[in-house]
Amino acid sequence: MVKVRKLRTPKLQLLTANLFTRISYKINFISSKNGDQSVLAIDILKKEVQKDLLHITSQNLEKTYRELLGHKSPQLNMQLNGEAIFILLLKEICDSFLIKQYGCDVRLKLNEFTKSFYVKNLLEEIDIIFKVPFYAILNSKAAEFLLVYYPVYNYASENFLEALIDHLVIEIANCVAYVTLVNFSFLYSFRQTLYRSKFLSLRNFEQFKNNLIWQVRIKIYIQRPTSFYSSSYRLFLLRTTGIYTRTIYANRPQYFNSLTKFPLFVVTIVELKDFIGSRFDELVYFLSKGLRFILTSVLGQFIGLVWRGIREGLKK
Secondary structure, eight states: OHHHHHHHHHHHHHHHHHHHHHHHHHHHHOOSOBOSSSOOGGGGBOHHHHHHHHHHHHHHHHHHHHHHHTSSSHHHHHHHHHHHHHHHHHHHHHHHHHHHHHSSOOOOOTHHHHTOHHHHHHHTTHIIIIIHHHHHHHOTTOHHHHHHHTTTOSSOOHHHHHHHHHHHHHHHHHHHHHHHHHHHTTOHHHHHHHBOGGGSSHHHHHHHHHHHHHHHHHIIIIIHHHHHHHTEEEEEEEETTEEEEEEEEOOOHHHHTTOOHHHHHHHHHHHHHHHHHHHHHHHHHHHHHHHHHIIIIIHHHHHHHHHHHHHHHHHO
């Protein structure tokens, strides 16, 4: 088995390098346009700062994946330590980003990430966001990949892998932007350095922050359970013209079965809506049939009798 791993590793390293090279190219020429209607945390950043963050995210993620590929048991390592690796990756990206922007050693403590509401949100979906793309790099027909995407996707093509990593890069960049926003935005010099001019106003900044927090909560409590129920997943995609979204098939029954409290209530409402909707369709169909019967039989006979009376009257 070790010999097989050694033979496969260079090929997998090359595949990983090719994927991240393509992503880096898109970041180089990306516009600051957000092609999605939702608010992204990175929308608040200046264009060049946004590019820096995406580049740093992509480079650190590539480094992490390649180090994992060189491990004796990459899949087992990811299964056992994936969450810890992901949190450390977030911290490394955030530290590198802040150091580049300020030119001095600015770091956040690890507990700033572990207690972050946004990070907790990502950790709840760490399998589909962080682990499954790595398993698919190891094996395009990995069981973990097929469990989520089969039968719509029978294997992980390079284009599909690129889309998954696009999404991962954007999600991590959004998370880092959110964490820095929460921890440093009270400093006006921080906003001057990183944020677009329209968000220098405290009013505009607070409005953006409140909208972002509200959107994250809607995603967690409404959109996510709905996506579990409908077996769908929304991907963020990098394009040179901006950031766009695409909804794909994703089966995640283990998450759906673990829903409790408000998310479960949301799913119940969706199910009730579907039930009432189908019954309403049946009612409309029944009423339309009844109306057609009245028009074709009762009303038709009445018109026939009237017409017959008119004809007999004319004969007289």
